[in-house]
Amino acid sequence: MTLTATAPSRPAGTTKPRRRRSIRSYWRFYLALSPFYVIFIVFGLYPVASTILLAFQKWDGLGPRTMVGFQNFRFLAEDSTFWLALWNTVVLFVMSTVPTLVIAMALAVMLHSAVRFKGVYRIAYFIPNITSLVAAAIFFAAVFSTNFGLINSILRSLGLPTEDWLRQPWGIKIAISTMIVWQWAGYNTIIYLAGLQAIPTEQYEAAKVDGAGPFRTFFLITLPQLRPVVLFTVIMSTIGGLQTFTEPQVMVGNTGGTGQSGMTVVMYFYQQAFFANDYGYAGAIALSIFMLVLLFTAINWKLLGGRGRQ
Amino acid sequence: MELSRRTLLAGGFAAMLGSTVVGCSSSINTGSTKKNATGNIALWCWPGGLGKSVLDDTIAHFPDQHIKYSEVGGDFKQKLLTTFNGGTSIPDITGVKGEDIASLLPQADRFVDLKTIGADSILGDYLEWKVKQATTLDGKVIGIPIDIGPTALFYREDVFTAGGLPGDPAKVAEQLKTWDDFLAAGVELKKSNPKAPIVADATDLYGTIVNQGTARYIDKDNKFIGDQDHIRRAWDIAVKAVTLKVDGKVLGGSADWNAGLDQGTVPTIVGAAWVALDIKSACKTSVGKWRVAATPSGPANFGGSFLTITKNAADPAAALEVIKYMLSPDNQAKAFADAQIFPSAPAAYDKPQLKAADPFFGGQVPIEVFGPAAKAIPIAYEAPLDSALATPFTDGLKLVQAGKKTSDAAWAEAVSKAKQIGKRQGVQ
Numbered sequence: 001m002t003l004t005a006t007a008p009s010r011p012a013g014t015t016k017p018r019r020r021r022s023i024r025s026y027w028r029f030y031l032a033l034s035p036f037y038v039i040f041i042v043f044g045l046y047p048v049a050s051t052i053l054l055a056f057q058k059w060d061g062l063g064p065r066t067m068v069g070f071q072n073f074r075f076l077a078e079d080s081t082f083w084l085a086l087w088n089t090v091v092l093f094v095m096s097t098v099p100t101l102v103i104a105m106a107l108a109v110m111l112h113s114a115v116r117f118k119g120v121y122r123i124a125y126f127i128p129n130i131t132s133l134v135a136a137a138i139f140f141a142a143v144f145s146t147n148f149g150l151i152n153s154i155l156r157s158l159g160l161p162t163e164d165w166l167r168q169p170w171g172i173k174i175a176i177s178t179m180i181v182w183q184w185a186g187y188n189t190i191i192y193l194a195g196l197q198a199i200p201t202e203q204y205e206a207a208k209v210d211g212a213g214p215f216r217t218f219f220l221i222t223l224p225q226l227r228p229v230v231l232f233t234v235i236m237s238t239i240g241g242l243q244t245f246t247e248p249q250v251m252v253g254n255t256g257g258t259g260q261s262g263m264t265v266v267m268y269f270y271q272q273a274f275f276a277n278d279y280g281y282a283g284a285i286a287l288s289i290f291m292l293v294l295l296f297t298a299i300n301w302k303l304l305g306g307r308g309r310q
Numbered sequence: 311m312e313l314s315r316r317t318l319l320a321g322g323f324a325a326m327l328g329s330t331v332v333g334c335s336s337s338i339n340t341g342s343t344k345k346n347a348t349g350n351i352a353l354w355c356w357p358g359g360l361g362k363s364v365l366d367d368t369i370a371h372f373p374d375q376h377i378k379y380s381e382v383g384g385d386f387k388q389k390l391l392t393t394f395n396g397g398t399s400i401p402d403i404t405g406v407k408g409e410d411i412a413s414l415l416p417q418a419d420r421f422v423d424l425k426t427i428g429a430d431s432i433l434g435d436y437l438e439w440k441v442k443q444a445t446t447l448d449g450k451v452i453g454i455p456i457d458i459g460p461t462a463l464f465y466r467e468d469v470f471t472a473g474g475l476p477g478d479p480a481k482v483a484e485q486l487k488t489w490d491d492f493l494a495a496g497v498e499l500k501k502s503n504p505k506a507p508i509v510a511d512a513t514d515l516y517g518t519i520v521n522q523g524t525a526r527y528i529d530k531d532n533k534f535i536g537d538q539d540h541i542r543r544a545w546d547i548a549v550k551a552v553t554l555k556v557d558g559k560v561l562g563g564s565a566d567w568n569a570g571l572d573q574g575t576v577p578t579i580v581g582a583a584w585v586a587l588d589i590k591s592a593c594k595t596s597v598g599k600w601r602v603a604a605t606p607s608g609p610a611n612f613g614g615s616f617l618t619i620t621k622n623a624a625d626p627a628a629a630l631e632v633i634k635y636m637l638s639p640d641n642q643a644k645a646f647a648d649a650q651i652f653p654s655a656p657a658a659y660d661k662p663q664l665k666a667a668d669p670f671f672g673g674q675v676p677i678e679v680f681g682p683a684a685k686a687i688p689i690a691y692e693a694p695l696d697s698a699l700a701t702p703f704t705d706g707l708k709l710v711q712a713g714k715k716t717s718d719a720a721w722a723e724a725v726s727k728a729k730q731i732g733k734r735q736g737v738q
Contacts, residue, residue, distance in 0.1 A: 060413075060416065060417075060694075061391045061395075062391055062394055062395070062414075062417045062420065063416065063417055075734050078730075079730070079734075080727065080730075081727065141564060141565065142564075142565035145564055145565045145566040146559070146560075146566055147560075147566045147569065147570065147575060148565055148566055148569040148570075149565070149566070164559065164712070166561065166564070167559055167561075167708075167711070167712050168712055169712070169714065253561075255701055255704065255705055256705075257708070258708040258709060258711070258712045258714070259705070259708065259709050259712070259714060260705050271701075274385065274387075274388055275697065275698065276695070276697075276698040276731070276735075277413050277694070278698075278734070278735065281734070
């Protein structure tokens with residue numbers, strides 16, 4: 001009732017025939033656009049659709065598939081390892097994203113006011129992001145190793161107690177999030193820098209005239225102006241952070257290390273599919289990651305006021 | 311608002327499209343027995359899976375078969391499964407890794423039962439326990455073993471003698487007969503050299519002890535037996551290593567492990583024959599100081615692979631001839647000289663390539679340890695789900711190792727988790 005009442009009241013008789021004719025006459029344009037959509041359907045939509053289907057099936061990777069309804073999801077609900085992986089993922093996400101964005105912001109503001117060697121710094125900060133993940137993870141595993149690791153050597157030379165980083169539940173999380181921060185801080189710095197450069201200088205001049213200090217200027221002008229950029233980086237970090245896989249996998253192995261504290265949801269999904277040969281269950285886990293990303297994106301969107309407020 | 315509605319629409323469309331596409335493709339895929347073209351044999355293996363000279367020689371020896379070898383890197387099993395599901399370009403002969411064979415046995419109808427094409431005459435040439443790994447419960451044999459991984463105790467002779475332990479392999483084997491002896495020796499060694507814990511990693515030790523047994527986590531009737539004495543015994547020995555503080559907690563293959571091997575802080579490794587390559591590549595200064603002795607409490611197997619013939623093979627009999635030639639004792643000895651691929655045919659152990667003394671091991675002849683070990687490895691039934699059920703146990707041990715849980719609490723949790731995983735897949 002209400003739907004029909006509030007539906008847009010367009011003069012239907014005039015627009016409908018025109019629109020139908022125009023679609024047909026624009027076929028060349030649609031043909032030109034089609035490669036993207038064809039590739040998207042084959043490599044994007046089809047895998048997603050088959051994963052959704054798989055989540056309701058039982059399949060060992062080779063034999064026949066059988067429909068099992070919601071059985072996989074029922075297992076998920078009572079699977080303590082899944083909940084542990086979910087918890088680890090969220091903790092790792094918070095432990096890595098917050099420092100990443102804070103450091104990136106600080107670096108961006110510093111870079112923005114730097115006068116010399118701007119280009120050099122920008123490249124230097126961006127390099128971690130294009131370094132091979134596996135190589136970096138091997139390097140970080142070496143840095144955090146117990147007897148011959150860099151961090152423990154420094155602690156030892158300072159006379160501080162050393163830690164068995166990659167064998168302790170929290171040590172594993174710290175090692176993994178340190179690596180994520182190292183890799184993504186520079187990337188976000190560049191994005192923030194671009195945002196900073198778009199803020200009109202008049203606002204800063206006005207603030208200066210009014211006698212605002214650097215901190216007031218930052219919190220009252222820079223940060224509010226950067227809000228859409230911050231939203232973008234938060235959402236990108238959410239999507240990336242909730243899919244953390246390579247870092248823990250290389251550092252602590254497929255089972256996630258001590259207490260499985262490095263086991264993320266994506267790792268659990270990978271383990272179930274390719275080691276336990278339970279592809280249907282893995283499909284259900286993959287769907288849960290998708291839901292999780294949607295949920296977190298929605299939360300961030302609401303918190304940072306993505307729409308309308310700008 | 312608009313965002314979520316759009317997502318919903320896209321999702322619905324995707325599901326609709328997906329079900330149609332998948333529906334079609336799965337009906338095409340099931341049970342594809344389309345034969346490959348005759349006169350060609352496509353052979354798949356992973357890098358280093360077959361000796362280079364043996365491979366070249368085999369290809370030259372069968373000019374009529376036009377053997378086309380493909381070296382498939384990365385996740386080999388995954389690529390093989392994907393190809394099977396795709397239904398085209400399936401190799402005639404393919405390697406299967408030892409850790410994957412159990413999970414492929416339920417799909418034995420994708421492979422040729424080698425007994426039906428006359429492999430009976432050669433099966434006796436290979437170690438019985440290894441052939442058994444490629445045999446289904448109803449007696450189909452789908453693979454001929456390429457290699458095996460008999461374990462031994464690799465140890466630093468200099469560290470042992472400095473710590474008051476014997477240095478000679480025969481004496482070490484005699485004194486460290488059981489795991490209890492081994493741990494006692496660790497306590498002894500620790501007194502004079504606290505930096506050299508005798509166990510590299512207690513969780514690895516646990517895996518070795520389970521491999522030494524004749525039963526694992528699931529029995530032939532698909533019943534869960536992981537909560538029984540044979541597993542608990544392995545668990546308790548590993549925990550004992552932790553409580554006696556002779557556990558180095560060094561992750562195999564890590565930077566600490568590599569450096570420790572060379573510097574003497576990882577004085578022993580209980581590992582398969584192929585671990586020798588890892589030790590050799592990690593050590594620069596300790597060359598000649600390593601020795602090999604028998605594994606305490608008896609040998610176990612770790613790794614080793616198979617050659618199988620798929621149902622798509624154009625001429626299974628010809629493929630079997632190729633496998634026979636490639637895996638003959640002579641060629642296995644060559645492959646060992648090439649790339650340390652440890653022979654699965656005992657006749658190869660008498661060949662000169664294996665009888666050679668190894669300067670890395672101070673002139674010792676490693677086959678004198680590995681040969682008897684290979685023949686004495688116990689036969690255990692390995693269920694397809696076995697490795698998945700092992701995970702909670704090793705995870706639980708890691709918690710004990712890190713001092714986060716008591717042995718009993720970790721054990722109870724591991725058993726209940728393993729039961730849960732098993733229940734999901736129909737294990738009783």
